[in-house]
Amino acid sequence: MSSESSYQRIYRVVQRIPRGRVATYGQVAGLAGLPGHARQVGYALHATPDDLDLPWHRVINARGEISRRHDAEFENIQAQLLDAEGVEPGASGRIDLKRFQWQPRR
DNA sequence: TTTATGGCTGTCA
């Protein structure tokens, strides 16, 4: 396990996210053992092989919203997936992190 | 090798 890449840790954390819950990049980074590398988490997700069922759509930014990607359609897909899991944005169009943010135990 | 950018975050105005 010591030779596992940071990506592997990130993937593992993301796969750990339960359905109907979301996590922020910084949170995933911290859980993956990479505190402060929130950005890299985003890159790791972008480089995620589709071989893994990585629920990247459950990972959002600290604002509780979907980050602006180069493809606006993907943003829509992510929003739909979250909505399908019961995660709906508030009146401001943002997800209530206080309510939907994944709270891992220990 | 260096430089620039980026699916971010947190703080300050």
Added chain:
DNA sequence: ATGACAGCCATAA
């Protein structure tokens, strides 16, 4: 609430 600044480090050129 929004906007600007700085810091972290991997990937691309």
